[in-house]
Amino acid sequence: MRNISDLIEQYLKQLLQNSSDGAVEIQRNELADQFSCVPSQINYVISTRFTLEKGYMVESKRGGGGYVRIQRVELPALKNIQFHINETIGDCVEQSVAEGLIYQLEEAELITRREANLIRAAISRDTIAVKLPLRDEIRARLLKSMLITLLIR
Known part of the structure; x- marks a missing residue:
C-alpha cells in the first residue's frame, strides 16, 4: 500500500495535470482534512x-485565507x-540538483524511467567515490x- 505522502503527491499532480x-x-488545512x-x-x-529542481515553483501565503500555489515549470523546447x-x-553539480533535473526530464517524458535510473546510478556519490569538489565536477561532466x-537522438 502506498503511504500518505505518495497519495498526496499523486493527488496534487493530478490536479496540476487537469489544470x-x-x-x-x-489550502493546507482543507487538503489535510481531505487526507486525514x-x-x-x-x-x-x-x-x-x-x-x-523537480520542475515546480511553489508560492505560499500564510494566514487565515492562506494558500499554496504550485505551478509546473516547463522545460524549454527540445x-x-x-x-x-x-x-x-x-561545471559542477550537487547530487540533489542532478537528480532533480533527471526527475524533470523523466516527468516530461524526454527520458525513460530506465534511462533515468541508469543515469542516477552512474552519478551517485557511491559510484563516484572521490572527494568533493572533484566528485561534483565529474558528476557534471557525466550528466x-x-x-x-x-536527448539528441
Whole structure:
C-alpha cells in the first residue's frame, strides 16, 4: 500500500495535470482534512516533492485565507535543451540538483524511467567515490554527456 505522502503527491499532480494553466492553489488545512493528516504532512510533501529542481515553483501565503500555489515549470523546447542542460549543470553539480533535473526530464517524458535510473546510478556519490569538489565536477561532466547523447537522438 502506498503511504500518505505518495497519495498526496499523486493527488496534487493530478490536479496540476487537469489544470488549464498548469497551476493549482490549495489550502493546507482543507487538503489535510481531505487526507486525514496534519497540515505539516502537506508541507512536507510540497517541500520535498515539488521543488524547483523537480520542475515546480511553489508560492505560499500564510494566514487565515492562506494558500499554496504550485505551478509546473516547463522545460524549454527540445532545440534549446542542450543550453538548458549546460546552464542548469554548469561545471559542477550537487547530487540533489542532478537528480532533480533527471526527475524533470523523466516527468516530461524526454527520458525513460530506465534511462533515468541508469543515469542516477552512474552519478551517485557511491559510484563516484572521490572527494568533493572533484566528485561534483565529474558528476557534471557525466550528466551533461549522457543527457545530451540521449536527448539528441
